[in-house]
Amino acid sequence: MVLFAHSVLGFGAPTHLAPAQLGGMGVDLFFVLSGWLLGSLLFKEMAQGGINVRRFWVRRWMRTLPAYYVVLIYTMGQQILTKEDPSTPWTYFFFIQNYDYPLEIFSVSWSLAVEEQFYLFIAPFLALTVYVKPNIRLCLLVSLFILPAIFRYLGWYSTNLETHVRLDCCIMGVMLACIKYQHNQIWSVLLKYSFGMAIVSTVFFVLYFYQRWFPLSWLGDPGFMARAMMFGAWVVFANSSNKIRWNLFFPGANYIATRSYAIYLLHPDAIALVNRVTIDLPFLVYLSIVFLLSVAAAEVLYRIVELPFMNMRSRFKWAA
Numbered sequence: 001m002v003l004f005a006h007s008v009l010g011f012g013a014p015t016h017l018a019p020a021q022l023g024g025m026g027v028d029l030f031f032v033l034s035g036w037l038l039g040s041l042l043f044k045e046m047a048q049g050g051i052n053v054r055r056f057w058v059r060r061w062m063r064t065l066p067a068y069y070v071v072l073i074y075t076m077g078q079q080i081l082t083k084e085d086p087s088t089p090w091t092y093f094f095f096i097q098n099y100d101y102p103l104e105i106f107s108v109s110w111s112l113a114v115e116e117q118f119y120l121f122i123a124p125f126l127a128l129t130v131y132v133k134p135n136i137r138l139c140l141l142v143s144l145f146i147l148p149a150i151f152r153y154l155g156w157y158s159t160n161l162e163t164h165v166r167l168d169c170c171i172m173g174v175m176l177a178c179i180k181y182q183h184n185q186i187w188s189v190l191l192k193y194s195f196g197m198a199i200v201s202t203v204f205f206v207l208y209f210y211q212r213w214f215p216l217s218w219l220g221d222p223g224f225m226a227r228a229m230m231f232g233a234w235v236v237f238a239n240s241s242n243k244i245r246w247n248l249f250f251p252g253a254n255y256i257a258t259r260s261y262a263i264y265l266l267h268p269d270a271i272a273l274v275n276r277v278t279i280d281l282p283f284l285v286y287l288s289i290v291f292l293l294s295v296a297a298a299e300v301l302y303r304i305v306e307l308p309f310m311n312m313r314s315r316f317k318w319a320a
Helices: 001-010 016-046 055-083 092-096 109-128 132-152 167-184 183-194 193-214 224-238 242-248 254-275 283-315
Strands: none
Touching: 001 016, 001 254, 001 283, 016 055, 016 109, 016 193, 016 224, 016 283, 055 109, 055 242, 092 132, 109 167, 132 167, 132 183, 132 224, 167 183, 167 224, 167 254, 183 193, 224 242, 254 283
């Protein structure tokens, strides 16, 4: 979704394609999935007696930081070689660039800053709730889910890329994991209505794109809380049964999933490279070339950087 949306922008966002840039909300889907997956790991660990925050951080950092810094240094190298007065974006090294808008380089990294700040927060937060009752823990998560909307309503932000106003989707994923592992009755109710919720969410998902081409007076672009609920419904449905999970599977899904982080990091460079070609290309050809270049570059980054560091985690006691 994100690659498609950015490809439309790179293609010049012609009128008939510009509405498809709404596909950028694929980032919000990623936030929900991230919250769900990491929340599941943390609640499983909690059930065994506690949460090892250091281990969680180290494993996350070994998964995300090496590839990020390789692409960041490569991007900075490009700036040094092509700009007369290249900037030194020190904020990028500490994942606080989403509070230093506008981003001069590596614009997609704002979401990685949100994600890394989420990592720093969520593990110690849940670790501090180990000894509270599950109902209180869930109430605390519900409160966290509502807070970003309150911050946005009060105008306590400079841009909507700042973490404190973009955590809706991350917390939604964690809430669902909490419900699954600690609130069986609520989870059973969600599963009972998961198909209906998924249908309604999918209809609205389609309508959000439709209304950009053919405006509907009663519907606009989805807010961040709406996105969290829409994608959260998909997660519940996808986990409603093994049969559903297998029916949703398509060939190549695992390959794209394992390379998706690298694809996300590198697809802007693929777009920039294709834009250097002066030949006029049909959009589908343009998109296909961008996709293939992104996947090829991602494969190199995955094999040379990501995979070795992921394998390294099992060799260290504090990360295994």
